[in-house]
Amino acid sequence: MKNEEVLDEYSRRILAELQRDARQSLQQLAGAVGLSVTPCWKRLKAMEESGVIRNYTVWVDRERVGLSNCVLAEINLTRHSETVVDEFEAAVRRCPAIVECYRTTGQADYLLKVLTPDIRAYDAFLHDVIFRLPGVTGIRSSIVLCEVKSGAPLPIGA
Structure with missing residues (x-):
């Protein structure tokens, strides 16, 4: 249909x-x-x-389950070959701390939303995961101070 x-x-x-x-x-x-x-x-x-309705889910308060640190990480890749992109995206999909990933235009190739318990855990995540992802050549991290709006319904014009 x-x-x-x-x-x-x-x-x-x-x-x-x-x-x-x-x-x-x-x-x-x-x-x-x-x-x-x-x-x-x-x-x-x-x-x-x-496929208009893909799933039924529950919104969990991330802070109440111990994920109070939210980071938006801009990632640059060494090359944009099919192999590098495929390997990077597959690695991102396997990583539970990366809850969102967008391929973007502009200065960064990707924007990741990463959730960790605290800044130390994010630092460890950078060294143990991000720096080891295939093709990563640069990263800029922005710590989210306050979520002004998240999880809003899609503006479907009902």
Whole structure:
């Protein structure tokens, strides 16, 4: 099913409502978006099958689980050959402390979001992991002082 077909007004309402609370029952969801249960369920299933809805997750307070240090690390690679890029990205995917990774334009080749318990743990992470990643030639780290906005729902225009 094409996204244009899936994302009509009701589907956008469903997505907005699920981003607000993914734990609500199908009956609650249907009521909130103005549909009966069966059409709501069909739209939900269509969006799951088409990949619009990829997963249902829980937002965990990182500080309450001991990950109070958040660092944004800009990474530069030695070369941009397919081998170097593939090896670097595969290594990043295997590293649980790297929770987000973006290939970027501008001064840095990649932007990583890294979570550690404290600055000492990040220092160890730099030496034990980042400096050993394939192709890394430079890194600039910015310590996050305060998360002003994170985990916001996607602006899907419901």
